[in-house]
Amino acid sequence: xxxxxxxxxxxxxxxxxxxxSFQASSEMDYRExxxxxxxxxxxxxxxxxxxxxxxxxxxxFDPRLSRENNITCGSCHNPSFAxxxxxxxxxxxxxxxxGRHTPTVLNLAWGEIYFWDxxxxxxxxxxxxxIQAGGEMAQDLPGLLxxxxxxxxxxxxxxxxxxxxxITAENIGKAIATYERTIVSAEAPFDRWxxxxxxxxxxxxxxxxxxxxxxxxxSSCHDGWNFTDWGFHDIGIGDADEGRxxxxxxxxxxxxFKTPGLRNIVERAPYMHNGGMQTLMEVVDHYNDGFxxxxxxxxxxxxxxxxxxxxxxxxxxxxxxxxxxxxxSLPKLPN
Amino acid sequence: xxxxxxxLCATAVLACITFSQTGQADDSVKITQKGKQFSExxxxxxxxxxxxxxxxxxxxxxxxxxxxxxxRDLGLQKPTEEGSIAFDxxxxxxxxxxxxxxxxxVVKVTDGEGN
Numbered sequence: 370x371x372x373x374x375x376x377x378x379x380x381x382x383x384x385x386x387x388x389x390s391f392q393a394s395s396e397m398d399y400r401e402x403x404x405x406x407x408x409x410x411x412x413x414x415x416x417x418x419x420x421x422x423x424x425x426x427x428x429x430f431d432p433r434l435s436r437e438n439n440i441t442c443g444s445c446h447n448p449s450f451a452x453x454x455x456x457x458x459x460x461x462x463x464x465x466x467x468g469r470h471t472p473t474v475l476n477l478a479w480g481e482i483y484f485w486d487x488x489x490x491x492x493x494x495x496x497x498x499x500i501q502a503g504g505e506m507a508q509d510l511p512g513l514l515x516x517x518x519x520x521x522x523x524x525x526x527x528x529x530x531x532x533x534x535x536i537t538a539e540n541i542g543k544a545i546a547t548y549e550r551t552i553v554s555a556e557a558p559f560d561r562w563x564x565x566x567x568x569x570x571x572x573x574x575x576x577x578x579x580x581x582x583x584x585x586x587x588s589s590c591h592d593g594w595n596f597t598d599w600g601f602h603d604i605g606i607g608d609a610d611e612g613r614x615x616x617x618x619x620x621x622x623x624x625x626f627k628t629p630g631l632r633n634i635v636e637r638a639p640y641m642h643n644g645g646m647q648t649l650m651e652v653v654d655h656y657n658d659g660f661x662x663x664x665x666x667x668x669x670x671x672x673x674x675x676x677x678x679x680x681x682x683x684x685x686x687x688x689x690x691x692x693x694x695x696x697x698s699l700p701k702l703p704n
Numbered sequence: 705x706x707x708x709x710x711x712l713c714a715t716a717v718l719a720c721i722t723f724s725q726t727g728q729a730d731d732s733v734k735i736t737q738k739g740k741q742f743s744e745x746x747x748x749x750x751x752x753x754x755x756x757x758x759x760x761x762x763x764x765x766x767x768x769x770x771x772x773x774x775x776r777d778l779g780l781q782k783p784t785e786e787g788s789i790a791f792d793x794x795x796x797x798x799x800x801x802x803x804x805x806x807x808x809x810v811v812k813v814t815d816g817e818g819n
Contacts, residue, residue, distance in 0.1 A: 625803075
């Protein structure tokens with residue numbers, strides 16, 4: 370071997386090592402963005418207490434919060450279905466279908482603005498929305514306060530937790546929001562892989578995660594440990610629903626809906642704001658080339674040219690986000 | 705395109721750049737958007753000062769705020785694009801990205817000299 374040839378081989382090896390270390394480092398960089406937080410954030414205006422969270426859980430599962438005393442927050446946000454209801458759209462008080470799919474309650478402590486269209490600035494405000502909404506629980510707040518004040522067990526609990534004013538609409542919202550902030554998806558195989566256990570997920574899932582962050586462009590919006598930017602994007606679902614634009618008339622918001630997080634996504638079918646897709650493969654096909662092109666379509670939406678194997682890898686990756694959360698017990702309610 | 709057409713275009717482009725640079729060479733304050741965050745959480749300016757919002761991110765943004773009861777909407781800003789908002793009355797304003805509402809900036813405007 371002459372020196373020239375040796376030097377050529379060395380260069381090739383050097384380039385290969387540099388390229389490998391660049392790839393490894395860029396993968397490590399984006400893996401870093403998906404580490405689970407160690408603590409649940411609670412707002413200063415509504416700090417956590419175990420008693421308040423327990424009261425919130427009681428209210429969440431109490432049918433007396435609906436006008437006909439027949440449905441609870443948990444009727445649609447059912448813990449057995451990862452806090453959704455396994456239907457395209459849910460059924461409200463007059464037994465009529467709602468316009469949008471039930472979003473999960475998982476990981477809302479990290480949220481910014483609430484509902485598919487962001488019309489509630491806080492989780493406390495959000496909690497009172499479906500209680501009053503005509504098509505949902507249809508319960509007027511003065512009537513609800515009267516009803517709860519007639520239950521001595523509730524009077525006692527509210528007076529103990531909110532000694533200043535007891536049973537009020539605001540305090541109902543605070544208690545439910547506190548409970549909801551405790552609803553956090555548990556550690557999933559993906560998290561164990563992020564923490565360094567290379568055996569926690571399959572090679573197909575690892576390839577899927579790389580695609581998720583590169584060619585498939587999913588991480589443009591589904592980023593961070595809960596896989597959402599909490600932002601609003603038109604992803605080209607072809608229905609007439611204008612979403613966030615109905616709340617805030619900014620042209621870029623036409624047909625936009627909040628990015629849902631992807632934790633426990635397998636258990637949360639059907640998908641999209643209208644519940645129109647039954648499988649994750651349908652969802653991947655939509656992002657690949659199935660979306661409707663229109664002026665408001667997000668600039669992040671581009672045809673992806675994914676192969677069938679790549680689509681399958683993406684689905685395998687999403688399966689690793691399921692955490693097999695413990696079953697939720699129903700609270701005893703005062704009567 | 706003819707050579708004179710090209711020259712005309714080049715002159716126009718240069719004029720635009722000069723104008724834009726002159727615009728920013730005054731007391732405008734620059735806020736960048738990167739990693740789905742504004743470069744500052746709070747900024748204090750004087751009345752009449754502009755804030756120039758630059759998209760240094762790899763995704764589009766849409767900055768807006770309400771000034772004197774009127775919405776100021778910079779519209780969709782793709783990566784590298786920029787736009788400015790003038791704050792001509794004292795007060796505290798909340799600026800947000802319409803697409804990414806976690807991006808928030810508080811602008812405190814006080815009376816400038818001579819105002």
